[in-house]
Each structure stands twice: as C-alpha cells, then as structure tokens.
Amino acid sequence: MSVVRCKICGITRIEDALAAVEAGADAIGLVFYPRSPRAVSVAQAGEIVAALPPFVTTVGLFVDMPRAELAQLLERVPLDLLQFHGEESAEQCEGFARPYIKALRVRPGDDIAVRVAAYPGARGVLLDTYVAGVPGGTGEAFDWSLVPPRLSKPVVLAGGLTAGNVAEAIARVRPYAVDVSGGVEASKGIKDVHKMNAFVRAVRLSM
Numbered sequence: 389m390s391v392v393r394c395k396i397c398g399i400t401r402i403e404d405a406l407a408a409v410e411a412g413a414d415a416i417g418l419v420f421y422p423r424s425p426r427a428v429s430v431a432q433a434g435e436i437v438a439a440l441p442p443f444v445t446t447v448g449l450f451v452d453m454p455r456a457e458l459a460q461l462l463e464r465v466p467l468d469l470l471q472f473h474g475e476e477s478a479e480q481c482e483g484f485a486r487p488y489i490k491a492l493r494v495r496p497g498d499d500i501a502v503r504v505a506a507y508p509g510a511r512g513v514l515l516d517t518y519v520a521g522v523p524g525g526t527g528e529a530f531d532w533s534l535v536p537p538r539l540s541k542p543v544v545l546a547g548g549l550t551a552g553n554v555a556e557a558i559a560r561v562r563p564y565a566v567d568v569s570g571g572v573e574a575s576k577g578i579k580d581v582h583k584m585n586a587f588v589r590a591v592r593l594s595m
C-alpha cells in the first residue's frame with residue numbers, strides 16, 4: 389500500500405504549525421474564510437509560512453473569496469496550493485496560475501464522479517461532509533461508502549477525522565491523503581500537540 393499524505397488544517401499559530409510539521413504532517417492549511425473561528429489574517433499567514441522549514445506544503449483555504457481579493461492575497465502570502473471550499477466554478481479556480489484542489493461536500497445521492505469531472509484542472513478533490521448552511525470544518529464524518537472506488541483525481545478525505553477513526557477511513561476509502569482540523573484541536577483554532585501526534589501516527593500505521 390502506498391503512503392497516505394497528511395494535511396493539518398486550520399493552523400492559526402506558528403507554534404502549532406511547527407508542532408504539526410514535527411508530528412509529520414506533509415501540509416498545513418490556513419483558513420482565509422472570515423466567518424471561520426480558524427480564520428487567519430494575511431499578516432498572520434505570512435508569519436506562519438515564513439517560520440516553516442522546507443518541504444512542507446502550504447495550503448490556503450478559500451470560500452467564494454472575490455477574485456481581486458484573492459489575487460492580492462497571493463502577492464503577499466506564498467501559498468503552494470489553493471483549496472476552494474465554496475461554490476467556485478472550475479474557471480474561477482483556474483484563474484490564479486496556482487495548483488488547486490476543489491472541496492466537494494458529500495451527501496447521499498451525489499454522483500461524486502460527475503462532480504469531480506467538472507474540475508479537470510484540479511490536482512485533486514477534497515471530499516468533506518455536507519451540512520446545510522456550513523461550508524466545512526464541521527467535525528462531522530460522512531458515509532465513506534458513498535465514495536466510488538476509482539475517481540479520476542487523487543482524493544483527499546476530510547470531515548470529522550480523528551486519531552480514532554482515520555485508520556478505518558483509510559482502509560475504506562484508500563485516499564491519496566487525509567485532512568484534519570477539528571479532530572486535532574484543543575479548542576477552535578488551537579491545535580493539541582498530542583492529538584496531532586496521535587493522528588499522524590495513526591495515518592502512518594495504517595499503511
């Protein structure tokens with residue numbers, strides 16, 4: 389079985405970013421959605437990214453941010469990958485000359501393969517739980533049996549993952565990567581070092 393990559397999202401502090409890297413995370417996520425309790429400012433994000441060692445992917449999470457605002461932000465924060473978590477079209481996602489992944493919120497009855505096909509330029513798709521009125525970060529898992537066995541893009545599995553359920557999630561879905569936020573927090577926006585260590589360990593042991 390191949391390596392499953394691990395992203396820890398919703399980082400708001402340098403110490404949490406460094407602890408995530410120390411735990412073994414491949415990527416850290418910064419939330420640029422003002423209504424999120426994990427939202428960071430451009431200045432905060434710049435400081436966090438500048439504090440990271442090499443070979444850690446920095447991911448910016450956006451929810452329907454106006455194009456001009458996002459373009460300006462990218463001039464100030466050197467993000468490696470964009471994660472679009474709103475209703476952005478493929479054309480909108482592709483407008484920044486940066487690699488991106490598209491988050492799709494899953495619910496019963498979805499044809500996930502068709503939804504994935506709508507984003508031909510995406511490097512991967514992030515599958516998260518559908519909760520009405522909330523764009524993501526709900527801490528709720530979805531029914532993993534809804535994910536078809538073969539999708540045309542690498543799958544980043546998200547939604548309610550914890551050290552306690554991630555091994556089963558990996559065994560069921562066989563994703564390219566997993567993404568966690570609430571499951572490794574001490575409180576909203578503040579990460580718990582022990583939970584991050586346990587999460588990454590569970591991912592590594594699942595291989």
Ligand SMILES: O=C(O)c1ccccc1N[C@@H]1O[C@H](COP(=O)(O)O)[C@@H](O)[C@H]1O
Binds near residue numbers: 426449451514523
């Ligand atoms: O974290 C948030 O507040 C958030 C807000 C808006 C869209 C997405 C958000 N988070 C992302 O949602 C998934 C799942 O999170 P969780 O592990 O269930 O808490 C993950 O990619 C978060 O980064």
